[in-house]
Amino acid sequence: MCGIVGYIGLKDAYPIVIKGLKRLEYRGYDSAGIALFDGNNLEVTKTKGKVADLERVALEKNSKKGSIGIGHTRWATHGVPNDVNSHPHYSNSENLVIIHNGIIENYEPLKKELVARGYEFKSDTDTEVLINLIEDVQINEKVSLEKSVQIALNQTIGAYAIAVFDKRQEDELIVARLGSPLAIGVGENEFFIASDASPFIEYTSDAIYLEDGEMAKISLNEGVVVSKIKDGVAVDPYIQKLKINLEQIEKGGFDHFMLKEIYEQPHAITDTYRGRLLANEGVIKMAGIDDNIDKFLNAKRIIIVACGTSWHAGLVAEYIFEEFSRIPVEVEYASEFRYRNPIINKDDILIAISQSGETADTMAAIKLAKQRGAFVFGVCNVVGSSISRESHAGAYTHAGPEIGVASTKAFTTQITVLALMALRIAKQKGSIANSQYHYLLHEMEQIPSKVEKVLEQNDTIEKVAEAYKDSDNCLYLGRGFNFPVALEGALKLKEISYIHAEGYPAAEMKHGPIALIDEQMPVVVIATKKGHYEKVVSNIQEIKSRKGKVIGVVTEGDITVKELADHVIEVPETLEPFTPLLTTIPLQLLSYHIAVKLGKNVDQPRNLAKSVTVE
Ligand code: F6R
Numbered sequence: 355m356c357g358i359v360g361y362i363g364l365k366d367a368y369p370i371v372i373k374g375l376k377r378l379e380y381r382g383y384d385s386a387g388i389a390l391f392d393g394n395n396l397e398v399t400k401t402k403g404k405v406a407d408l409e410r411v412a413l414e415k416n417s418k419k420g421s422i423g424i425g426h427t428r429w430a431t432h433g434v435p436n437d438v439n440s441h442p443h444y445s446n447s448e449n450l451v452i453i454h455n456g457i458i459e460n461y462e463p464l465k466k467e468l469v470a471r472g473y474e475f476k477s478d479t480d481t482e483v484l485i486n487l488i489e490d491v492q493i494n495e496k497v498s499l500e501k502s503v504q505i506a507l508n509q510t511i512g513a514y515a516i517a518v519f520d521k522r523q524e525d526e527l528i529v530a531r532l533g534s535p536l537a538i539g540v541g542e543n544e545f546f547i548a549s550d551a552s553p554f555i556e557y558t559s560d561a562i563y564l565e566d567g568e569m570a571k572i573s574l575n576e577g578v579v580v581s582k583i584k585d586g587v588a589v590d591p592y593i594q595k596l597k598i599n600l601e602q603i604e605k606g607g608f609d610h611f612m613l614k615e616i617y618e619q620p621h622a623i624t625d626t627y628r629g630r631l632l633a634n635e636g637v638i639k640m641a642g643i644d645d646n647i648d649k650f651l652n653a654k655r656i657i658i659v660a661c662g663t664s665w666h667a668g669l670v671a672e673y674i675f676e677e678f679s680r681i682p683v684e685v686e687y688a689s690e691f692r693y694r695n696p697i698i699n700k701d702d703i704l705i706a707i708s709q710s711g712e713t714a715d716t717m718a719a720i721k722l723a724k725q726r727g728a729f730v731f732g733v734c735n736v737v738g739s740s741i742s743r744e745s746h747a748g749a750y751t752h753a754g755p756e757i758g759v760a761s762t763k764a765f766t767t768q769i770t771v772l773a774l775m776a777l778r779i780a781k782q783k784g785s786i787a788n789s790q791y792h793y794l795l796h797e798m799e800q801i802p803s804k805v806e807k808v809l810e811q812n813d814t815i816e817k818v819a820e821a822y823k824d825s826d827n828c829l830y831l832g833r834g835f836n837f838p839v840a841l842e843g844a845l846k847l848k849e850i851s852y853i854h855a856e857g858y859p860a861a862e863m864k865h866g867p868i869a870l871i872d873e874q875m876p877v878v879v880i881a882t883k884k885g886h887y888e889k890v891v892s893n894i895q896e897i898k899s900r901k902g903k904v905i906g907v908v909t910e911g912d913i914t915v916k917e918l919a920d921h922v923i924e925v926p927e928t929l930e931p932f933t934p935l936l937t938t939i940p941l942q943l944l945s946y947h948i949a950v951k952l953g954k955n956v957d958q959p960r961n962l963a964k965s966v967t968v969e
Pocket of ligand 1: 661662663664665707708709710711712713716759760761762845849965966
């Protein structure tokens with residue numbers, strides 16, 4: 355939530371910060387702003403709207419000068435999205451300026467104290483409180499900007515990634531993080547800061563990822579000086595070599611990131627199992643599991659926590675783990691798990707699934723499980739993310755950067771990793787027959803080419819989208835391994851086209867949702883050959899006898915459903931546990947085409963943000 359970018363160096367900061375903000379717009383896009391310092395003036399330009407709107411305002415004001423700049427793209431938490439609540443925020447003296455991603459929870463009492471001391475506030479934000487608190491410390495304690503930031507942050511409760519600039523200390527930028535990500539790009543005679551490394555990968559491949567509770571003074575003279583927020587003790591920064599490249603974060607000829615990412619799935623799945631799956635040798639190598647195999651073998655229970663699409667991947671994993679590893683699995687919304695009083699035992703394993711690795715609720719669930727002695731295994735996509743660091747062990751998904759707000763390749767690669775984990779454990783445990791194990795390993799190698807075949811049906815799917823784009827509602831049904839796919843299909847449609855959609859286990863339809871069926875109701879039914887096929891066919895008949903419209907996702911060559919359904923989309927045959935990797939693809943494309951036809955902003959749907967770092 356919210357993207358922050360900054361530059362300090364010898365070049366013009368404006369184009370660097372603006373381009374960086376565009377790359378971070380997936381994090382929030384209801385308002386944007388930039389502060390530039392040209393050696394004399396510190397000028398803030400900000401507006402409600404997207405970074406493109408900010409560019410227009412900056413052009414009108416002709417305010418693009420300076421070799422120090424900080425910028426922000428916002429996902430509103432405190433105060434509605436408007437010009438005034440947009441970041442950056444000045445302090446009362448207008449000497450200091452701040453950008454902030456996160457929430458200062460105790461901003462109200464802090465604000466009251468500051469008001470009592472004569473401070474005035476223009477915005478409704480917690481951020482304006484923080485910058486004035488820093489100014490207040492600076493004035494009263496007569497300490498450096500760095501020290502003032504440290505003292506002020508120690509008075510706050512909440513989460514933040516911030517960058518602060520003082521026009522009287524024109525050679526330095528102070529940054530700090532607690533609970534929200536912050537990367538520093540280290541170039542030659544220039545430094546960058548950003549919520550992730552994408553804004554600076556064309557300038558440098560050296561990055562420092564601040565740890566929670568760390569701050570840094572960044573200056574051209576001294577470089578990056580990292581210290582602990584708590585006590586100011588110096589920390590040796592670790593400079594990491596970045597592996598992402600520019601191509602990965604650009605659209606590469608596709609109209610939208612979402613479409614590009616849907617089409618990247620064959621590669622992303624291959625990248626995810628490459629080096630891990632040695633089908634001919636009958637081996638799965640996963641360091642995170644290999645090193646902790648006893649814990650998995652002795653686990654009484656696996657608890658999976660995640661949110662949104664990652665939670666759906668967790669549900670698929672529940673079926674796969676229970677089927678093969680024979681370990682009881684519970685799948686929980688991280689936000690619910692953390693706020694009840696869950697029973698967690700020392701021999702429980704908590705698997706946290708998160709594309710971004712920054713989701714606040716998932717992070718909090720991990721901390722709770724760790725406090726209660728559970729072993730925590732993270733399945734994340736973003737390398738070096740907070741959740742991957744907080745976990746005892748883990749496995750990355752290697753999907754590459756996912757920029758479209760609607761998750762696509764993250765889902766299929768999460769299922770890939772989780773399936774590999776389940777099979778690796780099952781083999782060691784002896785809970786899977788040898789022949790079945792080998793069969794599954796070889797079949798997994800076929801999945802990418804089968805996904806390619808599903809993608810070839812894009813034109814058919816686009817026609818289905820045309821037929822149903824004006825629907826107000828849509829039902830998704832699936833059974834077994836494909837029940838979570840029904841949920842995921844419904845979520846995809848809701849979030850990018852704003853059409854109301856519900857996912858159900860197909861057999862549940864008769865317990866209520868069937869009342870919704872009439873000639874206006876499209877029902878997407880996942881009816882692949884394996885997995886209670888006959889029962890699902892009966893469900894389709896029930897829908898048709900109530901005049902509902904059926905879009906069947908079927909196995910290649912299916913005749914029965916073809917005769918009953920209004921439309922069918924075929925997927926190649928595969929082993930049942932892997933069907934979600936194929937049946938998900940048409941549902942992603944269907945949502946995509948409907949949203950495009952409705953003229954919606956596919957990559958940046960309203961009210962959403964890619965990385966949900968608030969609770
Ligand atoms: C849906 C979507 C969200 C995320 C959820 C969790 O398309 O993207 O539902 O899946 O916010 O995010 P991560 O996986 O980053 O923890």
